[in-house]
Amino acid sequence: MGQVLVLNASYEPLNITTWRRAMVMMIKGKAESLEQDSSRKIRHDIMLPTVIRLRQFVRVPFRELPLTRRNILQRDNHCCQYCGYRGPKLSIDHVIPRSRGGEDTWENVTTACLGCNVSKGSRTPNEARMKLNTQPRRPHSSLTFEANRQIHAGRYTEWRKYVIGWNN
Template identity: 45%
Template sequence: MGRKVLILNQDYSALSICSVPKAFLLVYLNKAELVAESDLYKLHTVRDEFPMPTVIRLHRYINLPYKGVMLTRQNIFKRDGHRCQYCGTHEDLTLDHVQPKSRGGKTNWDNLATACKRCNSRKGDYTPEEANMKLRQRPFKPSFLMFLRDFSGTVDASWMPFLVSKRERIYD
């Protein structure tokens, strides 16, 4: 059962993603309430049938001072769609400092891009412009909501009302 469940804070803001068994346990232990359930699937025991949660809301507010996306190798790969940002291949991926470290380039979201070993080696200690290589997309730091919505894999339709920022709601 590889399905995921969106966890909302008490104020209905997106907090995290968890497995179906963990979400069911939180609801069963009365630590969370069921907000949305699957139309297609149910959870079965020997005697009973329960709705399969897709969105749950915690009964207690969890204060998270930092709600951002951790800078990790895998998260950079997710942001870039597991593609080399120079040639587009999925093979032999590594990380590239767009502005080389030897020239003061930082290790941050705005300077790291996914690159295959061949392109990374070809670019070497140059900027993309100096190496005559064009980036498919400029590196950027994704927001927490953007990361949950766009980069966490399959997103259930019932998640979407909770994964739209206030700014996006205003412009719709």
């Protein structure tokens, strides 16, 4: 029926859960509803929550998001960062080429279509006269990926104000 964004007591996004789990947390008094979907109701008087906030702060250990092809593609929204191409022929490009000492870091890798990657070659974007649409950076969390995907799909637009790093 729907997904619910779970916020810590500090309004920091923690995870995405099912509406059933969210309702259980609310009934037990562990969470409060911040946003509801008026078009979806359990009964005539109870609306489904779309955003809930925990009443008690939960410490979450920091885990760094691994630098993988899948995570890079998700960060860049499966789109070439040079020409905007969306499709199956995407690759990973090093902004400063590895042949020139460029490293495998979040700030140095980006998504590129095969055509742009080949035409850029072993040059920097400035040398190749190619402009990056967005500067590559380390994502906040994997939760940001999923929340952004839901918002871009037209679902859960009320999540925007709670998700750090939401991009248009």
